[in-house]
Amino acid sequence: MGTVGDQLSFLAANRERPVLLAGARITGAGDGAEQVDILIGTDGRIAAVGSDLAPQPDTMRVDVSGTLISPGFVDMHQHLDKTGVLRFTPNPSGTLQGAREAFAAYARTAGPEDITLRASRTMARCLSRGTTAIRSHVNVDKDAGFNGIEALARLREAWADRMTLQLVAFMTPHPGQDLDWLTANVDQAVGFADAVGGTPAVSEDPGRYMDILFEAAVRAGKPIDLHLDEHLDPGNLNMHAALDRVERYGMQGRTVFSHVSVLSALEPEAARTIMERMIDLDVGAVTLPAANLYLQARDRTKLPPRGLTRVAELLRGGARIATASDNIQDPFVPTGTGDMLEIARWTLLAGNLMADELRDVHRMVTDIPAGLMGLGGDYGIRPGAWADLVLTDCEDTDTLVAGGPMQARVLARGRLVSETATVLPRALAEPA
Template identity: 70%
Template sequence: MERVNATVSLANLAPGQSFALTGGTVLLEDGSQSVSDIIVGADGRIVAVGPALDTGSCGACIDITGMLVTPGFVDAHQHLDKTGVLRFTPNPSGTLQGARDAFAKYARTAGPDDIHKRATRTVERCLSRGTTAIRSHINVDKDAGFHGIRTLAEIRDGAKDRITLQLVAFMTPHPGQDFDWLAANIDGAVELADAVGGTPAVSEDPPRYLDILFSAAVKAGKPVDLHLDEHLRADVQLLDAALERVERFGMQGRTVFSHVSVLSALPRSEYQRIAERMLALNVGAVTLPAANLYLQARDYEMLPPRGLTRVAEMHRAGITIATASDNIQDPFVPTGSGDMLEIARWTLLAGHLRGDELAAAHKMITSAPARLMGLGKDYGLAAGARADFVVTDCIDTDTLVAGGPDRAFVFTKGRLVSQSATENLPAKEIA
């Protein structure tokens, strides 16, 4: 009966009201889980977290005994300008280049209204599944122009009380890329964005391209997030070139390498050398299992590899590694619902994590991406943080990742923005 009462009370919290959640299992900053109370202020920030708090001054007090509270999920790598275009962008080859070509053709006709409608729908679906922060890479090039980044900047600013959105100015090279155009337009794109990105592996001049990206980031005082070595060609890797620029431009702790699929194709000694350098320079990584499973290794006649980077080894080495959706229902990934728990499961299974590392998979969709995105003290279940969290009927985070909840409540900035439940209907007797 307590569960029913808690459910009704959570669903009926008044917006802008201070409240306390008591008796639930709470994921704390150090990764431990314990029974604690949470007090949320009327300003949408957490006032206190701890056992047996004084909740007398709260506008409402709800006993959530038997329920779990975790920080909101963080999707550190999406492409909201591409989301939902699958039916308009056929990719018969199923390859990465086929997807690039398909979207480049569509991008020439995709206007702001189209981008806004698709991106908003995906953001709301992600929010309904517990994602409270997203970093999205937005194409900026001669095909897409500035339509995508301007539209997403409008969505980001308008939705800031519902969800935290960060934009990466994804300066996308194509065959025949005009470097003069890139250099002339990157500052304007970066001004609208929160980070600088690109994909060096398909550039005609990777060293020059990397210098343009890092120079723009330093000039704007913004971090770098690269699509790096999204392939399995062991003889072609740009990790060393990118790491050299991290050091030369002073971008330690402010750089993320996404994909890095090639690490799984390198000899272990080479991987270990690069991993040690990533650790020394405090460079994080994001794995994208959906895209890498779908796009990579289609040309292998036997035993095609999984296409992911060395997820388990990087995690165990101490590298900050997150997992993310990448693309949702477009030529790069034809599936996707915005459910980060689904992505966590894919990562555990395809990334060779073990059954006793469910907590690691949970970390890869919470604290690890929050760190890579620089969310700082705004994130987590601690005093002063934004009250962005998910309340579920799971007993712990292992249960949450392994099978998901039957009942979930999503809060952003202290307001309930989504609730969901799976109910079994009683069988009807046949007369």
């Protein structure tokens, strides 16, 4: 990538001059696609995209020939209130319920400063790896109260110059918890949030619980993002009831079902009926391979299932399905780097996708989640979008996803915020 880093270094501090990235190749383009120029204005947005753009006298021209440019990665399902608590929240069973109980105990003592510190560290790690938009589900319940969502609402504002952060008011039911508390507090929680969420499968009254969430979303004019049927029990199926509510409350195109692991446990015809209905109602889906691989099927004594939903069938059938990190270093997922390319690879391998679908997996961490989050014209390599870009030395989109870059630079709102490189010993770097 030559001297690109030197030429862009000033962007780490300011945006005093427009920048013309000349001769870029962009992800998703076909083999031999025409190179393009990208003009970034001083407001941090893309001013123009085209061939042989003429720089103005005050424009800084940067030759990025040989560089592949992707829009910033979008991680549309995280839990920033939980991130980084692994050592404080043991989960000996390795199960979903064990993780819930472990975090519920910790949440009773987790103050705003603790949440802010941990979330900031994870956000910084994600940004350094090219993620420029995150949607975080944030527990609101009798254990956590409003500490998490209030702290993250402040972070959303503080980070607005470098990252898009959306919050989901995750109205969390626990066994024995009165739904009246959630009813009384849902509107206040949603006031801090960008979307409304919850997890019907663990509610003592899933129907009433879902009505509370959908009615709050309609009142606030905000979308729904549910943790739906994050299990492998066909007898505990809430998908039809949730789809009924999408129709009843007019939430078509404004609803996302995360996890939907149970689809893989249904007979093919039953699963197909649900998937077709999701597509007809324009209900998005998010698969979370790290959590589902870690938490599901620990009770199986042979041939344990992978725990993911029917990723390949949803994608090939035309559903809007994204993939995301879910939890990072907590009792739900003890690992995690914030690298969406890593998540993309897990998705391809665990989701029964094929090598010729690498570009589709790239869309699952870029364009598809951007659409599900409603980022609209603020996202992408297009005039008017934020200049949130990942510049790499990869040959094409397939190699970006399959193996990742040796050199990468991240622009957020037009500023250089991260620069990484793998340096090989000379004996390895030079051909024999």
